[in-house]
Amino acid sequence: MSKGKISSKFIFFFGSFAGILFGYDIGITAGAEGHIRVDFDLSPLWLGIVVSSLMGGAILGSIVSGLFGDKFGRRKLILIASVVFFVGGLGSAVAPEEISLTVFRILLGIAVGTASSLVPAYMSEIAPANTRGKLSGLNQLMIVSGMLLSYIVAFILEPFPNSWRYMFASAAIPAIILFIGMLRLPESPRYLIKKGMADKAREVLASVRSSKEEIEAEISEIVDVAKHENSGSGQLFHKRFRLALIIGVGMATLQQIQGANSIVYYATSIARDVGLAPQVAAGFTVIVGVIFVVTTVIFLKFVDKYNRRTILTVGGAGMALSFFTPAILGAFGINESALNWITLISLCCFILFYAFSWAPLTWIIVGEIFPLAVRGIGAGISSAFNWTGSLAIGLVFPILTAKYSFGVIFSAFGFICILGLIFVRFVVVETKGRTLEQIETEMAARSEKKSAESVGA
Numbered sequence: 001m002s003k004g005k006i007s008s009k010f011i012f013f014f015g016s017f018a019g020i021l022f023g024y025d026i027g028i029t030a031g032a033e034g035h036i037r038v039d040f041d042l043s044p045l046w047l048g049i050v051v052s053s054l055m056g057g058a059i060l061g062s063i064v065s066g067l068f069g070d071k072f073g074r075r076k077l078i079l080i081a082s083v084v085f086f087v088g089g090l091g092s093a094v095a096p097e098e099i100s101l102t103v104f105r106i107l108l109g110i111a112v113g114t115a116s117s118l119v120p121a122y123m124s125e126i127a128p129a130n131t132r133g134k135l136s137g138l139n140q141l142m143i144v145s146g147m148l149l150s151y152i153v154a155f156i157l158e159p160f161p162n163s164w165r166y167m168f169a170s171a172a173i174p175a176i177i178l179f180i181g182m183l184r185l186p187e188s189p190r191y192l193i194k195k196g197m198a199d200k201a202r203e204v205l206a207s208v209r210s211s212k213e214e215i216e217a218e219i220s221e222i223v224d225v226a227k228h229e230n231s232g233s234g235q236l237f238h239k240r241f242r243l244a245l246i247i248g249v250g251m252a253t254l255q256q257i258q259g260a261n262s263i264v265y266y267a268t269s270i271a272r273d274v275g276l277a278p279q280v281a282a283g284f285t286v287i288v289g290v291i292f293v294v295t296t297v298i299f300l301k302f303v304d305k306y307n308r309r310t311i312l313t314v315g316g317a318g319m320a321l322s323f324f325t326p327a328i329l330g331a332f333g334i335n336e337s338a339l340n341w342i343t344l345i346s347l348c349c350f351i352l353f354y355a356f357s358w359a360p361l362t363w364i365i366v367g368e369i370f371p372l373a374v375r376g377i378g379a380g381i382s383s384a385f386n387w388t389g390s391l392a393i394g395l396v397f398p399i400l401t402a403k404y405s406f407g408v409i410f411s412a413f414g415f416i417c418i419l420g421l422i423f424v425r426f427v428v429v430e431t432k433g434r435t436l437e438q439i440e441t442e443m444a445a446r447s448e449k450k451s452a453e454s455v456g457a
Contacts, residue, residue, distance in 0.1 A: 008208045014181030015123055016138035018078055018115035020174045021085050023146025025054065025108055028171060030267045030285050031154020032164035034278070039164070040098045044398040052394035053102040057109020058116065058387035065114040066380015073191050074122040074376070077114055079182045085111035086175035093169035108171075109387075116363075117383035121375050124367030124436065125188040126208055133303035133364055133432065140360030141296045146174065147264065148289030154268075155282045190436075193222050194373075221437045240444045241378070244369045247428055248382035254420040255362040256389030258319060259413030260354050262397045263288065263347050270347070273401070274340035284344065288351055295355035307432050308361055309424055315357020316421045322350035323414035327407035343406055358420065362386075368431045371440040 029051055037047050065077050088108035095101035119139050153170055157163040189201035198219060205215045263270070267288050271281035303311070326343040334342070370378030400409050429446070431439050 010181075011126065011185060011208060012123070012138060014178070014185050015126060016119060016142045017174075017178050017181055018081065018119045019139045019142030020146040020149075021082070021171070021178060022112050022116055023143035023148075024150045024171050024174055025085075025089075025112060025146075026143075026261075026264055027147035027150030027285070027289065028154060028167045029054070030264065030269075031151065031158065031282060032167045033266070034268055034272070035162075035164040036098075036101070039162075040101075042098060044402050046098055048395040048398045050098055050102055050105065051398075052391045053105040054109040054112065055387045055391035055394055057106035057111075058113030059109075059384045059391065060106075061110035061113025061115075062117045062380045062383035062387055063113075064110070064380075065117045066377040066384070069118050069121065069376030069380060070191075070194075070374070071376075073187045074118045074125075075182060075185055075187045078118055078122070079179060081111040081114040081118075082175045082179040082182065084108075084114075086172045086179075089168055089171035089175060092171075093165045111175075113383060113387055116386070117380045118376070120363040120367035121370075121379045122188050124364070125190040125375070126204070128209065131304055133308070134300050137296070137300050137303055137360045137364060139363055140355075141293070141300060144289070144292035144296045144355065144359075148286070148293050151282075151285040151289040155279075155286050158279055158282045190222055190375075193219065198223070218435075221435065224437075241371060241374055243429070243446055244371065244378060244443050245381070247369050248366050248378055249385045250423050250427060251362045251365055252382040252386035253389045254416070254423060255358050256386050256393060258316075258354075258358065258417050258420055259323065259350070259393070259410070260359065261390050261393045262409070262413070263351060266397055266401075267347075269398075269401075270406075271344065273406075274343060275337075288348065291348055291351050292355045292359075295352050296360060299356045299360055303360070303364070304432065307430050308365060309428055309430055311357050312361055312424045312428070313421060315353045315361075316417050316424065318353030319350050319358070320414045320417035320421070322346045322353060323410040323417065325349075327411040327414070330405070330407040343410075346410075365428070365431060368436060368439055369429070369443060371444070 033047065033051055036042065036050060040046075040050075042050065061081070065081075069077055084107060088104050088111060091104035092101055092108065095104055123139055150167070150171075154163075154167055157166050160166070186204040186207075187200075189204045192198070192201040192204065201222075202215055202219060205218060209215045209218070267285040268278075268281045271284040272278065276284060299311075323346070325346045326339060329342055330339050366379055366382045367375075397409075429439075429443065
């Protein structure tokens with residue numbers, strides 16, 4: 001590929017486009033799950049299984065992509081994921097009963113898990129250091145745009161018979177677009193250097209860097225760091241990479257168990273449970289999607305101006321307060337009608353704070369902190385833990401709502417948000433405005449210092 005053959009905007013757009021698939025399937029589930037529950041006469045447990053089966057597949061996809069992403073490259077596996085997603089979407093649409101639907105949703109999950117682990121790594125490796133937060137954050141913008149699009153589709157299809165089948169079938173369209181776009185995308189320059197193809201890496205960087213001097217300086221820095229490392233999944237557990245693994249797994253897990261997916265997957269059901277009519281409840285999910293998209297756009301304007309840890313702290317505090325507010329007011333005996341509206345408003349506030357902080361920054365940081373030698377497997381393991389948390393929430397939330405009030409459930413999520421604040425304060429390192437190689441060098445030094453201190457103790 002020669003310089004100018006493909007524009008940087010095209011690379012960044014389709015490099016992050018896999019997020020559309022991720023967000024679309026998450027969002028379309030919110031509109032479809034109520035109809036599936038009625039059509040298949042599902043118990044709360046079976047509903048949880050059908051919804052969370054995608055997350056089970058995503059765990060598998062994250063692990064597989066982590067093992068093979070460093071061997072075969074990010075681009076090839078994302079291409080494969082788009083094909084798998086296409087098959088899973090159409091299969092879900094024609095599934096005759098809950099067991100086959102679960103199988104096809106697991107297939108969808110494999111594709112989503114592959115994309116969710118590889119896209120952050122791909123975007124962080126190809127984006128310039130001074131705008132990496134903004135460009136890597138495009139993945140989150142794609143995710144929430146996919147969610148909003150699916151909410152709108154679900155709202156339009158809501159009144160039609162068997163509407164959930166058309167909802168799932170529509171997911172095949174973004175899969176086709178992703179496949180076509182990825183055919184023209186280059187491989188990650190850092191992956192190419194790792195495989196001894198520095199000249200090809202220069203050609204890729206020529207499309208996304210401003211000068212030859214900048215390209216050569218970056219090539220030199222990548223080569224210098226890479227030549228001192230050994231590849232392989234076993235290297236991830238070396239003391240040099242220990243802190244990166246703790247941060248990646250911790251951030252990815254906390255992002256899910258803080259309660260976001262209870263809203264994303266069950267927004268329509270929550271709205272129905274507080275008294276809204278089915279069509280109005282579907283409209284509420286559109287509002288949630290709009291908040292997600294608008295806030296993410298605002299986030300992209302600020303992400304490279306403020307420290308990552310500051311944004312996570314402010315967002316996490318707002319998320320906790322959003323969950324505690326309806327629980328506290330409910331404890332003071334506010335009337336049920338008012339409390340229902342306060343609950344919906346509080347959930348919208350949670351989405352606002354979440355979309356401005358933990359939702360996009362988790363994947364930006366996961367894409368930044370792992371060294372080149374283990375970036376694929378590191379992102380894959382982090383993504384697997386992320387989907388494990390998502391699976392747990394998707395599986396148990398219908399069961400919890402059948403036994404406990406929203407006040408009790410949301411209070412538990414609020415306390416988990418506080419745990420996230422503590423994790424950011426004492427564990428997460430600042431990565432804003434620094435090259436991946438600078439981050440890698442400092443992370444290794446901190447890990448080895450901690451190991452030496454523990455041995456000395």
